[in-house]
Amino acid sequence: MHILDLHLQIGQRHLLRHLNWQIHAGECWCIIGRNGAGKSTLLRTLAGLRPADGGQILLDDKLLQDWPLSALAQKRAFLPQGRADAFGYSAIETVLSARHPYHDAHYWESADDVELAMQALHAVDMADLAQRDVRSLSGGERQRVAIAALLAQDAQMMLLDEPANALDLAHQVSAMHLFARLCAEQHKSVVMVSHDLNLAYRIATHALLLMGDGSWMAGAASATLTAENLSLCLGHPIERFQHGDQTLFIPRP
Numbered sequence: 001m002h003i004l005d006l007h008l009q010i011g012q013r014h015l016l017r018h019l020n021w022q023i024h025a026g027e028c029w030c031i032i033g034r035n036g037a038g039k040s041t042l043l044r045t046l047a048g049l050r051p052a053d054g055g056q057i058l059l060d061d062k063l064l065q066d067w068p069l070s071a072l073a074q075k076r077a078f079l080p081q082g083r084a085d086a087f088g089y090s091a092i093e094t095v096l097s098a099r100h101p102y103h104d105a106h107y108w109e110s111a112d113d114v115e116l117a118m119q120a121l122h123a124v125d126m127a128d129l130a131q132r133d134v135r136s137l138s139g140g141e142r143q144r145v146a147i148a149a150l151l152a153q154d155a156q157m158m159l160l161d162e163p164a165n166a167l168d169l170a171h172q173v174s175a176m177h178l179f180a181r182l183c184a185e186q187h188k189s190v191v192m193v194s195h196d197l198n199l200a201y202r203i204a205t206h207a208l209l210l211m212g213d214g215s216w217m218a219g220a221a222s223a224t225l226t227a228e229n230l231s232l233c234l235g236h237p238i239e240r241f242q243h244g245d246q247t248l249f250i251p252r253p
Helices: 039-046 069-075 091-102 111-123 139-153 169-186 197-203 227-234
Strands: 002-010 013-022 028-033 056-059 076-079 157-161 189-193 206-210 216-220 238-243 246-251
Touching: 002 039, 013 039, 013 206, 013 216, 028 039, 028 169, 028 197, 028 227, 039 076, 039 157, 039 189, 069 076, 069 091, 076 139, 091 111, 091 139, 111 139, 139 169, 157 169, 169 189, 169 197, 197 246, 206 227, 227 238
Parallel strands: 028 189, 028 206, 076 157, 157 189
Antiparallel strands: 002 013, 002 056, 206 216, 238 246
16 A cells, blocks of 8 residues: 555644555554544555545555555455444454455355354354344444454454454453464455554554654654654553563553
């Protein structure tokens, strides 16, 4: 994906000015910023769910708005921050719904679709609950079903708005490492909003910092995620230090 001179605003407030950015196969980008800095708005714009307020977004050298919806759904998947389950679908039915962009000549799911959906549920440790009504699941379990649906969609680019939200610690770590493996082994592209600096740093190859006034910083995670940059971005002093082979970030008192 190639973003050219992108401008985003809400009312009179400028969220982003002149964003020039490229997302390549195999890269895992973490988007960081304060509440209201425009992180979710940016993801929704990249997903094609809202128009840009200026500039262009190209996917495979084609303007995002020119993609047919079914073809776009095969190219990019979007995991929103919140959702509501109004109907009593089972977990497996929910995941199978992500296969609909591939149903050109048929309506019902094929055996291959069911196998892919079950593989996705296995990947997030939810296969045993495949027949459960999603409305009966806990918030963390429902989030894992949503991640499984994202996996079953099998898009090249995954746009994730706080994917670890509501997950317990073990599943936070396993989900993050799952996304890292998809980038490294299948050359997927991940663009992820996260407030957990330490978890994000462990898997991110690159970072985009939204400063909240329209300005931004982008680059390799090791160079961009510095204590100075994060303190400026988040409006609070951050310390970065090494613990063994791990880089850790903590807020100062």
